[in-house]
């Protein structure tokens with residue numbers, strides 16, 4: 401089994417698209433291994449996105465990520481969970497994302513793009529530990 405970490409972001413929580421997104425994720429062959437509703441603090445959001453600290457969009461990204469509770473999850477997939485979920489999400493910019501991807505269907509713009517997904521195995525290991533305790537996980541790493 402392979403795993404990845406994802407977040408349903410504030411815009412998709414506020415416009416109530418989260419149910420449809422979870423349904424699309426399930427229909428694409430992913431299984432939920434963990435799920436949690438979290439209200440990010442500014443400190444936690446800055447830490448989570450620390451690699452973007454010097455980018456021009458950083459402040460806007462942090463404000464956005466703290467604007468509403470988000471749904472954090474770990475997904476299982478038969479193989480290549482990280483790549484498979486990135487493909488399901490589509491391009492960072494919903495306008496450039498392929499039709500039928502989560503960002504094309506549910507994202508508003510390049511900041512409010514509905515979902516996050518780990519971009520590598522290393523990111524997955526860093527990111528799930530941000531939100532879940534080892535003993536909470538429903539799988540063996």
Ligand code: ADP
Pocket residue numbers: 452457461491492510511512513515516517519
């Ligand atoms: P991804 O989420 O596709 O891995 P990045 O890691 O590059 O994309 O960026 C993290 C998040 O920062 C994006 O999902 C998006 O919410 C926001 N973001 C990225 N690029 C921009 C941009 N040019 N302008 C505004 N927000 C951006």
Ligand code: MG
Pocket residue numbers: 519
């Ligand atoms: Mg990224």
